[in-house]
Amino acid sequence: xxxxxxxxxxxxxxxxxxxxxxxxxxxxxxxxxxxxxxxxxxxxxxxxxxxxxxxxxxxxxxxxxxxxxxxxxxxxxxxxxxxxxxxxxxxxxxxxxxxxxxxxxxxxxxxxxxxxxxxxxxxxxxxxxxxxxxxxxxxxxxxxxxxxxxxxxxxxxxxxxxxxxxxxxxxxxxxxxxxxxxxxxxxxxxxxxxxxxxxxxxxxxxxxxxxxxxxxxxxxxxxxxxxxxxxxxxxxxxxxxxxxxxxxxxxxxxxxxxxxxxxxxxxxxxxxxxxxxxxxxxxxxxxxxxxxxxxxxxxxxxxxxxxxxxxxxxxxxxxxxxxxxxxxxxxxxxxxxxxxxxxxxxxxxxxxxxxxxxxxxxxxxxxxxxxxxxxxxxxxxxxxxxxxxxxxxxxxxxxxxxxxxxxxxxxxxxxxxxxxxxxxxxxxxxxxxxxxxxxxxxxxxxxxxxxxxxxxxxxxxxxxxxxxxxxxxxxxxxxxxxxxxxxxxxxxxxxxxxxxxxxxxxxxxxxxxxxxxxxxxxxxxxxxxxxxxxxxxxxxxxxxxxxxxxxxxxxxxxxxxxxxxxxxxxxxxxxxxxxxxxxxxxxxxxxxxxxxxxxxxxxxxxxxxxxxxxxxxxxxxxxxxxxxxxxxxxxxxxxxxxxxxxxxxxxxxxxxxxxxxxxxxxxxxxxxxxxxxxxxxxxxxxx
Numbered sequence: 001x002x003x004x005x006x007x008x009x010x011x012x013x014x015x016x017x018x019x020x021x022x023x024x025x026x027x028x029x030x031x032x033x034x035x036x037x038x039x040x041x042x043x044x045x046x047x048x049x050x051x052x053x054x055x056x057x058x059x060x061x062x063x064x065x066x067x068x069x070x071x072x073x074x075x076x077x078x079x080x081x082x083x084x085x086x087x088x089x090x091x092x093x094x095x096x097x098x099x100x101x102x103x104x105x106x107x108x109x110x111x112x113x114x115x116x117x118x119x120x121x122x123x124x125x126x127x128x129x130x131x132x133x134x135x136x137x138x139x140x141x142x143x144x145x146x147x148x149x150x151x152x153x154x155x156x157x158x159x160x161x162x163x164x165x166x167x168x169x170x171x172x173x174x175x176x177x178x179x180x181x182x183x184x185x186x187x188x189x190x191x192x193x194x195x196x197x198x199x200x201x202x203x204x205x206x207x208x209x210x211x212x213x214x215x216x217x218x219x220x221x222x223x224x225x226x227x228x229x230x231x232x233x234x235x236x237x238x239x240x241x242x243x244x245x246x247x248x249x250x251x252x253x254x255x256x257x258x259x260x261x262x263x264x265x266x267x268x269x270x271x272x273x274x275x276x277x278x279x280x281x282x283x284x285x286x287x288x289x290x291x292x293x294x295x296x297x298x299x300x301x302x303x304x305x306x307x308x309x310x311x312x313x314x315x316x317x318x319x320x321x322x323x324x325x326x327x328x329x330x331x332x333x334x335x336x337x338x339x340x341x342x343x344x345x346x347x348x349x350x351x352x353x354x355x356x357x358x359x360x361x362x363x364x365x366x367x368x369x370x371x372x373x374x375x376x377x378x379x380x381x382x383x384x385x386x387x388x389x390x391x392x393x394x395x396x397x398x399x400x401x402x403x404x405x406x407x408x409x410x411x412x413x414x415x416x417x418x419x420x421x422x423x424x425x426x427x428x429x430x431x432x433x434x435x436x437x438x439x440x441x442x443x444x445x446x447x448x449x450x451x452x453x454x455x456x457x458x459x460x461x462x463x464x465x466x467x468x469x470x471x472x473x474x475x476x477x478x479x480x481x482x483x484x485x486x487x488x489x490x491x492x493x494x495x496x497x498x499x500x501x502x503x504x505x506x507x508x509x510x511x512x513x514x515x516x517x518x519x520x521x522x523x524x525x526x527x528x529x530x531x532x533x534x535x536x537x538x539x540x541x542x543x544x545x546x547x548x549x550x551x552x553x554x555x556x557x558x559x560x561x562x563x564x565x566x567x568x569x570x571x572x573x574x575x576x577x578x579x580x581x582x583x584x585x586x587x588x589x590x591x592x593x594x595x596x597x598x599x600x601x602x603x604x605x606x607x608x609x610x611x612x613x614x615x616x617x618x619x620x621x622x623x624x625x626x627x628x629x630x631x632x633x634x635x636x637x638x639x640x641x642x643x644x645x646x647x648x649x650x651x652x653x654x655x656x657x658x659x660x661x662x663x664x665x666x667x668x669x670x671x672x673x674x675x676x677x678x679x680x681x682x683x684x685x686x687x
Contacts, residue, residue, distance in 0.1 A: 002264060002281075003294040007042035010035075010288040015057070017272040017284050020066045025274065025282050027290070030055050034069060034082070039276045039292060048082055061101035061110075068124055070110050072098035079110065079124055091127045093120070094667050099145045104170060105153065113146025117160045121170065126600050128634055129664060131626040133168055134158065150189035150197070154589070157197055159186035165199060167211060171585075171592045173622040174570040177211060190230035190239065192253065194577065200227025204243060208253055212574055223249055223261040234278035234298065238322045242270045248283075250322065259321060264293060296320040301328040310335060311361040314368065336368070340375070344409045347379040355379075378404030386412055394419070398449050420446065421495075428470065431463045439463075458490045473500060478530060504530060511543050515550045516578050523547055549575055557584070563613050570619035592623065599627045602635035629659060636668055645676040652680065 012031035020026055024045065026036045033049035053060075053071055060071035069080045077098055079089035093114065100113030103124070111133070112120040119134040133156065134146075144160035151157075159165045165179040165186055179197075188200035195211045204224040210216035224243020231240045237254045246269050250260040268285040275281055279297030284290055296316055301323055304313040313332050317323050339358050346354040359375070362368040381404060388397040389412040397416060401407045423446070427439040440460055446452045459466045465484065472480035473496045481500060485491045492501075507526040514523030527547060530540055549572040556564035557580060565584055568575065575581045591610055598606045607627055608615055615624060632655045639648035652672065655665055661682075669680055 002296065004264070004266075005292050005294075007039075007282070007290040007292045008037070008044075010290065012288065014271065014284045014288055014290070016060050016062070017274055017282065018062045019274040019276060019282075020062065021064050022066065023276050024066070025276070025290075026062050026066070027284070028053075028057075028060055028071075029288075030057075036066075037290075039280050039282055042290075042292060046082070048080075048085060050078075050080065050085075052078060059098055059101050061103055063103040063107035063124070064105055065107040068103065068107060070101050070103070070124075072101060072112075077101070077110070077112065089122075089125050089127055091122055099147075100149055102149045102151065104156075105151055109170060111149065111156060113149065113158060115145045117144045117146060119146060119156070119158050119166075123596065123600070128600055128630060128637075130596060130599075130630060131173070131623070132664075133170075133173070134166055147186060148189045150191055152191035152194055155191075155194070157189050157191065159189060159199070163201075165189070165197070167197065171589045171623070172566075172570070172620045173626070174566075174620045175573050176622070179209060188227050188230045188241075190232055192232055192236055192239070195574075198230055198232075198239060198253065200230050200241065200243075202226050206230070206239075206241060206251060208256070218253075218256045220251055220253075220256055220258070222251070222258065223247075229272065231273065231275055233275070233322055235322050235324070235326060237325060240273070240275075240281075242273065245269060246285075248273070252321075266291065296323065298323065298326055298328055301326070301332075305331060305335070309361075310339075311365050314362070314365045318366065336362070340371075341409065343375060344379075344406055347375070347382070347406075348410060352376075352379075374404060375406045378406035382407065382410070385410070389416065395445060395448055398451070402451065420452070427459065428466075431459060432467060432470070436460065436463060454490050455493065458488060462488070469494075470496075473497065476500065476503075476529075478504065508539065508543070511547070515543070515546050518550070518554060518578070518580055520547065520551055520554060523550075546572070546574060550578060550580075553578075553580060562587075563617055566614065566617055567619050592627075595627050596630075599630040600634055602631050602638055604628065604631045607631065625659070629655075629664065632659075633664060633668060636672070640672060640675055645672070645678060648672060648676075649678070649680065656682070 010027070010029045010032070012029045014027055014029055016028045018026050020036070023039065024036050025039050026034060028034050031054065033047065033053055035044050036046035037044050048069070052073060056073050058072045058074070060069065062069055067081060067083065069082050071078055075093045075095070075097060077091040077093065078087050079091070080086065081088045093112065096114040096116050096118065098112050099115050102111045103109065104111065108123060110122045110124050112122065114120065117134070118132060120129055121131040121133055122128070123130055146158055146160050149156060149158050154170045155167060156170060157165060157167045163183065163185055167177040169175065184201040184203040184205070186199050186201050190198045192198055197209050197211060199207050199209070200222070201207070204222050204226055206220045206222055206227060208218040208220070222241055222243060224241070224245060227241055227243050229242050233240055237252060238259065239251050239253055240263070241249045241251055246266045247262045248264040248270060249258060250263045251257070252259045266283065266285055268287040268289070271284045271286050273281055273283045279295045279299060281293040281295055282290065283293060296319065301313055301316060304310070304316065305328060310332060317329060317332070323329055343355040343358045346352070346358065355376070359372045362372055381400060385397055385400050385407055388400065394416055397412070401413050407413055423442050427442045430436070430439040430442070443456045443460070447456055465488065469481070469484045469491055472484060481497065485497065491497055507530055510526045511523045514520060514526070524547065527540070527543065549568060553565060553568045553575055556568060566588065569581055569584060576585060591614070594610050595607045598610065611624070617624065632651060636648050636651050639645070639651065649672070652665065652669060659665070673679060
């Protein structure tokens with residue numbers, strides 16, 4: 001079981017907890033500032049107190065690089081450089097209260113969720129609003145504050161208490177996805193990978209959604225009345241969930257079921273938790289205690305394998321199923337299989353003592369002890385099995401091997417299988433020649449065997465269908481083969497079909513790899529082989545779409561038509577994970593980094609020069625429009641600072657003509673009128 005130990009007790013309520021990039025833990029308290037601790041020994045390595053960081057602080061966030069702290073009091077956000085303890089940026093959100101703060105994973109941007117349901121984006125060192133990622137409820141009568149964020153690479157998912165979820169890319173703002181769920185408020189979000197989002201709501205339900213396929217949607221009822229936090233575990237098949245109680249649950253998202261409803265139980269309600277590495281869980285309780293929980297880890301499993309403690313390794317897997325499907329678990333199974341086969345070899349050589357010695361460590365392993373018991377029982381009957389084999393009483397020998405599976409590893413059984421395959425092959429030949437009676441005579445002695453009777457009856461009683469199947473296999477006619485399998489499932493058990501199906505799976509993988517790496521000629525070659533396979537039609541249709549899209553993308557790139565490249569990427573988001581897609585997105589991010597700095601200096605000319613033809617890119621117009629808006633805002637502020645009010649007034653009117661009257665220009669106009677003592681003249685249409 002996981003080991004729980006007290007780490008420390010804070011002197012006031014803990015308001016935030018975050019893991020930093022060096023695996024330290026930083027936390028804040030209501031009255032006593034910031035602490036950074038080493039999770040291994042729970043020693044405090046950094047203290048920080050600041051006058052404005054107090055009981056009036058609404059929300060705060062730490063940057064992943066350990067450098068920055070952002071906190072909000074009413075409508076003012078302060079950004080502090082923690083090593084120097086200096087305030088490096090002050091942001092006024094005016095009539096909006098910050099409900100959530102988060103830095104992106106590069107520590108470049110500060111993301112602010114507001115009480116009016118907006119998500120605002122700032123560069124950490126500049127107070128000018130860079131972009132409104134969301135403002136859907138701004139003019140609604142009912143305001144829905146932003147309730148939660150989740151980040152994956154450069155994509156953010158966020159939700160308001162109204163129940164909808166939005167997903168948008170920070171650099172391109174393309175392909176904004178809105179997932180409607182108006183039945184309950186979303187309280188927690190978590191990406192399991194780039195294309196899968198997990199949410200938890202106020203009804204205690206966890207929902208798993210594919211961002212590429214809307215038909216992939218799973219709901220899991222948790223033991224909580226409300227899901228407040230979701231954490232992806234080292235084995236991505238599992239998530240840890242809390243819901244305002246004193247317990248933590250584990251959910252298997254692959255099988256869509258609760259694995260442990262009370263995996264961990266504490267003395268008080270869980271407030272927040274973070275995972276350090278793959279084996280240390282830091283838990284904050286409502287009584288201000290910080291606990292360190294040592295989870296059974298892959299490191300422990302590796303150690304048991306290293307010391308050949310395979311029985312203890314199996315016990316660990318039984319207690320901690322989250323370790324299943326790991327590379328270490330697979331190694332454990334392989335090593336067990338090797339020992340099992342060595343024990344069989346020893347018993348074949350009548351060395352029972354060696355077999356007992358080899359298997360002794362597994363005698364108390366619940367999942368293996370029955371198999372081990374059956375192994376020794378099988379070889380108590382080995383002499384009789386060999387006798388039946390020598391007397392060519394194969395039917396009785398097969399029945400014994402079915403009862404004692406360990407005998408299937410003997411030389412005699414393997415010889416019997418060779419004889420069966422040869423007999424079956426000869427029977428097929430006679431059927432092809434139309435000599436059904438000869439085929440029946442060859443297979444007669446096997447007809448009583450349960451494992452072989454169905455396939456024998458198939459080829460004898462439906463020989464025309466069987467001949468059709470053999471011909472289709474020989475010609476690798478996937479369409480025909482699968483049509484026949486649909487008529488009779490027994491065909492799917494035939495070695496020739498299994499071999500052919502493996503070829504098809506390999507072909508699918510080759511197509512996917514070809515699209516990923518840009519080797520489209522190879523992808524096309526294998527796609528043509530599979531195109532008429534009915535049972536794979538849906539998968540092949542998807543691959544065909546991806547292939548044709550990748551072909552267009554590659555053509556546009558070779559022609560240096562970058563505008564078309566980004567339009568294709570935005571139309572087919574799955575191409576973003578291909579090698580070419582990744583290259584193009586990195587290029588775009590570099591352009592945006594330059595353009596954002598130009599915008600914050602009111603340098604529209606250099607934005608246009610940098611973007612070139614991309615300035616008209618319609619699929620990313622929200623981001624490009626945001627850059628131009630920021631340029632206007634900055635220019636107006638510069639002119640106001642210089643008391644060039646007439647020029648500032650003209651630019652305000654130009655802005656309204658282009659972008660309309662929004663919240664950001666309204667705030668600037670109020671400042672303009674206050675500083676200049678001049679009333680702006682707006683027409684009714686402009687308002």
